[in-house]
Each structure stands twice: as structure tokens, then as C-alpha cells.
Amino acid sequence: MTLLEQLNQDMKTAMKNKEKQKLSVIRMVKSSLQNEQIKSGHELSQDDALTVLNRELKQRKDSLNEFEKANRDDLVSNLRDEIAILEQYMPEQLSEDELLDIVKATISEVGATSKADIGKVMGAIMPKVKGKADGSLVNRFVLQQLQ
Template structure:
């Protein structure tokens, strides 16, 4: 089942079960997916692919992680806990992310393949890496690993 359809089905289920927290998060995700669908639409009907839906979910997860960080710095554990719960729901729809070791293996292979030897080649390596790992790893992790490998 496609990500969007799964979210819609789970939204109905959350309504039936009166699960307010899950319902709030799923409504937010539905809204973001519809927003993306409308922006992609050309001349009438349109839909988004699972890859595009994954991008929307990754962006929502990243926003939650940043909020958690800010709330913890501001000593607001209650708000950070709410964000953590939302993040857990969002991550349940995301594909399994690659570990740092797996990203490092891909980075080393790409660096060798491209013949990159120093930081001046970082942009070239990052472009190829992000294309290949889109939806499989966070950009910040990829950037960190590539920097370490090129230093």
C-alpha cells in the first residue's frame, strides 16, 4: 500500500478509536501531503509518488527533531515529550534509514569511484550521494560522513 493511502487508512482508524494524539499527527501529515500534491499538479488531477511522500515525511520528522532540540535547550521537557511522540508516529511511515556505517560504506565507494581526494570535491560527492541516498539517509548525516572521509 502506498504511503498516502496508508496514512488515510490509519487516519480513519484513529477517528474510530478516538485516538486524539495520533489523529492530530495524521491530520497534519495528510495536510502536508495534499499541499505537496497540489503544488505538483499540472492541469487538473495529480498525485504524488511514494518518493515524494517520503520527502514530505522526512521534512516533518526533521522539524520535530529540531523542535525537540530547542525545547530541551529551553528546559521544556513536557513540550519535547509531545514532539517525541509525534516523531515516533511519523517515523513509523518512513522506510528504514541507513546507519552511519552503511552511509560510510557508500561514501567511501563513491569517493573512490569519483576520484575525490580533498574537501574541494565535497560538492561533487554530496550531489551524487544525496541522489543515491534520497529517502534512505538524512542529509546532515551524509554531510558529516563525507566531510570525515574527505578530511
Template sequence: MTLKQRLAEDMKAAMRAREEGRLRLETIRMVQAAVKNAEIERRRELTDDEVLSVIARELKQRQEALAEFQRGGRQDLVDRTQAEIAVLKEYLPQQLTAGEVRGLAREAIEKTGARGPQDVGKVMQVLMPQVRGRADGREVNQIVRELLGG
């Protein structure tokens, strides 16, 4: 079953759950709309990896909004956003720990022969396809810079 099919099935289940599944239904619809927009933009159907990147982008937007809502003291929006984040995380693969990212970064540094902070781009180019959807790009970049002494 593709990720798009799973989203469609989960949406049907949320519709049947009525009130209990309302937030879940709205979140899934939002993801499906984002996927559809990406398909229109690219003029083709998305692969599962591309759908994952759309979900990851939506998750990142929610996490950034969550920080703003917390700073603004909007507990109602904090609760809603946290629930949306929980729904989105169900569709993403298991997230890598900092230790796992660090290990993969060391391998990428070795593979590229990177020597210092000027080689961060080379390392990220090799590393990001391995961790896409499973780790935050900013955290990965921070670990690479740390390992390269930058």
C-alpha cells in the same frame, strides 16, 4: 498500497481509537496536509518517494523543535514532539547506521574520483539519491567531508 493510502487507512484506525489515537490522528492529519500542500505547489499527485521526502521534512522539523523545547525546559512539548516523531518514523524506511553511510560514501567517492574537500558536492550528488529518507543529510555531509579530509 501507496503511502498516501496507508496514511488514509491509519487515519481511519486512529479515528476509531478515539482518545488513545488522538495524537496519532493529529500527526497523520498534519502529514496529509503537508502532502496536499506539496501537491498543490507541484500541481500534480506526489509519488511515494516524494511523499517520503515530505514525511522526512516534517520529521526533521520536529527534531529541530524538540531540541529547542528541551533547551527551554518545556517537558510537555518535549513529550508531545517525541510522540509525533515516533508516529512519523513508522512511515520512513529503516534508517541507515553511520557505518552503512560511511560504506556508501566510500563507494560514491570511488565512483566520482573525488580527491579532496573541493569534491564534496560531486560525491553528495551521487550519494544523496541512495540515502534519501534513510539518513540525515547533515550527517551524510559530515561523513563525506571527514572521508575527503575536509
């Protein structure tokens, strides 16, 4: 089942169960997917859909961080709920050990030896872990290994 089909099915369920917040989040994601499809001019692949979903999740996490710094508890709880809903559609995240193994293997594949090679390493790793790991965590692991 594609992401869009899953969203449509869950949207119907949310409407029946009168889950307003879940319905709102699903509609926002569907809108983002449709906008991306229009922008690209072709049907979105599963990877493209995952990229859009990842972007939506990252925006909310960044907002959550800012709201927590500003002590806006009224907005923090709402965003946490939205993040939880979005995470249901993401693939299972890699554990830190699995991610570290991928980082080490990729560093040896590209022959990286210093921090100057971080671009090569990140370029090779990100397609492998797309949607399965946070980019900032990957970046931190790569930096640790290249020191």
C-alpha cells in the same frame, strides 16, 4: 500500498481507537502531502511523498532540539511522540556501517579528493540514501572521508 493509502487507513484506525495525537499527526502529514501535490500540479510519486515526510520529520527534530535547549519539558514529550509516529512511515534507516560503505563508494565514483568536492559527493549520495539516512549524518561521514 502507497503512503497516502497507509495514512488514510491509519487515520481511520486512530479515529476508532480515539488516539488523538496520532490522528493529529496523520492529518498534518496528509495536509502537507496535499499541499505539495497542489503546488507541484501533479500526483506525487513515492519519492515526492517521502521527501515531504522527511521534511515534516526534520522540522519536528529541529523543534525538539530547540525545546530541549530551552528546558520546555512540556513540549519535548509531545514532540517525541510525534517523531515516533512519523518514523513509522519512514523506510528502514541505514546502519552507520552501510552508510559509510555508500559514502566511500560514492567518493571513489565521483573521484573526490578534498573538501572542495563535498558538493559533488553530497549531490551523488543523497538520491541513493533518500529517506534512509539523515543528511547531517551523511555530511559528517563525507567530511570525515575527505580529510
